[in-house]
Amino acid sequence: MEITEVKVFLKEGQDRKLKAYATLTFDNAFVVRNVKVIEGNKGLFVAMPSRRLKESCPKCGFKNVVRSKFCNQCGGSLPQVEARPVIHGDDASRQSEHKDIAHPITADFREYIQKKVLDAYESEKKKGPSPRPAAPSGPSAGPSVGPSSGPSVGPSIGPSGGGAPRHEGIEDDSDIEL
16 A cells, blocks of 8 residues: 555644644545644654544433533533543543544554655645635645645635645534444
């Protein structure tokens, strides 16, 4: 399997840890969106797309984010799970609230993805900030790195205007449940 295209979307406000979003195309046949480039304690790394886990309210059945104290629908108190002590540098608490949507199975493939995405990120960063067009025109509406075979559709920008690629027909992660 080969990564045939990487599109990088830089985030404004470079003082934050999230530096960019990327869209990966595999073998000109499969796309993975919302791959994140993050500045960590040990440098840049790539985080695969994930979503927040939810659990049902015992009173009304509304799906609330894990570790919520009160239901967002009925206001009832939610049962609290005993919190584990957080060890410095341990990502276990974050991981228990999020679940990967897609991820590589082998360490070699993870390294391959990370290298391709970070190379594309550095290339896009060197280009510098470009003025955002009023409306995308034509097939190449977003920055692209790598060969493109066939028509490419640019991302639709979310309501926050932050440049995050959005999926057509899906409003946000709240409509995806386990």
